[in-house]
Amino acid sequence: MGIHSIRMPDIGEGIAETEIAEWMVSVGQTIREDDPMVAVMTDKATVEIPAPVTGTVLWLAGATGDKIAVGAELIRLEVDGAGNVAQGGAKADAGAGADAGARADAGAGADAKASAQAEARSGASSEAHAEAHSDAQSTAQAEPTSTPKPPADPVPAAKAPRATAPLRAEGEKPIAAPSVRGRARDAGIDLRLVRGSGPGGRITHEDLDAFIATGGLPQVSGPRSDPRVEDIKIIGLRRRIAERMEEANRVPAITIVEEVDATALEDLRARMNAEGKAAKLTLLPFIARALIRALKDHPVINQHYLPEEGIARRFGAVHLGIATQTPNGLMVPVLRHAEAMSLRDTAAELLRLAQAARDGSAKREELSGSTITVTSLGPLGAIATTPILNVPEVAIIGINRLAVRPFWNGTAFEPRKMMNISCSFDHRIIDGWDAAVFVQRLKELLETPALIFVEA
Incomplete structure (x- = not known):
């Protein structure tokens, strides 16, 4: 038997580190070649890494949410044959794997202690996993050998009752289990x-804990204070979103909100x-076509600003990012070469990309490379929003709620289908004048949809 070490592979696009999104194996589990071992998250997407060989898991590099550099050791397997770790390293690795198993065996304390001491002599304690286990064993060894005084019976931790219920009627006996x-x-x-x-007013252990915690004071019905505090580790897509938002917040942006009469557009749809x-057809394909036409007239909006390189990279192609809410958080699938699609092709591809983002089947290349982004909350949208830039893009278009409003036509009020568009721009690159002219062109196209399909 030998030890096979698997390192974090380079999954492309200049990525230096990844985040462990989900372990699909555990220590002691036997896996076969090509079985998925771990899902890792990059700036672009979540990628599953399969096992290159068959073996038994001895060691895992970290927990969910930990970051690991490309090329760093990811997992160790015990395999048939020599493996790819030298004999000395194999012994040390096997010791680390044994420690992992010993932690699960409450009765193996003496064996684990001997293993930790052997590792310290052989230098294998350099592994982070083995260090943590060895430290735990050392702490246990440092405790006094004399029998300590038994501690006083602790007061059980208070747990909130499941629901507020009235005290029983006078003379009614309380219902409780014998242990309670x-x-x-x-x-x-x-x-x-x-x-x-x-059920039926039965007194539970939690009810008894709560009564003890209050010092036996009478429990009154009605609202109660809730002292619970929960710390939630931010990992995976949510952490990536937080990092991206923090990066975007450092960009000086300007937002222009404009009212659009979408009555003619809705009639055409x-x-x-x-x-x-x-x-x-929904409104989004029409908005996409209008945006593509407006970008043709104002190409300065369709670019990336790369301050570290001191350049603005302007694109002929329109790779349209569509902000999409998924069960895991906000993602931006990309409609590539939207300028080359018809209206119905655009609609079909938008539908496919949104579904792929929501069910997790979107490919990495479908979640990166946008040149401008559209965001919309649909019927939940507000009167106006202030979209946050998807850096390094220099513009983002926010579509707000469509509603029937009274509109003055010069002689009388009439009901019209109105909506606001909120457009944010990177003010380092896009001047207010250029932003305003672009927004007015987009407004014109949306209010006169025939112009969207007329070639200049």
């Missing part, structure tokens, strides 16, 4: 004073949907 009655008797507690939150030739 025994605890109450030992503590000198009259169960008639304890409110029960279980309804007429095309009535033809029943394909899937129903």
